[in-house]
Amino acid sequence: MLAINRIHHVAVIVSDYEKSKHFYTEIMGFQIIQEIYRSERESYKLDLSVNGLYQIELFSFPKPPARVSRPEACGLRHLAFEVNDVEQVREQLLTKNIVCEAIRIDEYSGKKFFFIADPDDLPVEFYEI
Template identity: 70%
Template sequence: MIQLNKIHHIAIICSNYEISKKFYTEILGFKIVSEVFRKERDSYKLDLSLNDTYCIELFSFPNPPQRVSQPEACGLRHLAFEVNDIEQTRNYLISKNINCESIRIDEFTEKNFFFIADPDDLPIEFYEK
């Protein structure tokens, strides 16, 4: 059997690099590890970390096709982040003009969670520790 150690990173292609860069860094608080413009691809690659752990590669490409979010399609369903205080997290995002779903309770774990969408409508879940 193959041995996987951990998830290394998640790659996200955005439609508007500056808007997504601001969302992931200024609103969600990811730190920039490196930022490279790849002239031959007319594309940015932004490496982001959370709590000093490298985890997201944010890419821009000219005219990427739009992602299907609704109805839910096969493939990556959403990103989920663990938080200590679900209400505080939701209130913070609302203060940043982010549309947040209502807090729900996971019927199996009885933990609180809610969803938002990133600038390209990628579903993001916040799940209480």
């Protein structure tokens, strides 16, 4: 078995860098670790801290192809974030004019969860512990 400690980061390519930067910092509340512009690639790289534990990397590239979200395609299905209170998180997002799906119950764990979409329609899940 490989000696893997934990997930280090998740990388997301975005179509509109400023819009996604706003979403992940102002709406989601992630803290900026560092922001780099790579002129040779015409690309930004934004490292974000998720509660001081994990990192999301946002990348911008000129004209990336659209991501297929629906119907679901092979590859990364969604990002999921653990929260203490699903109803509270959903209400906070609704006050920021974010479209939220209805809260559902996981049929196996009995836990509550719901989804939103980021600016590129990447599904983002909030799962109650």
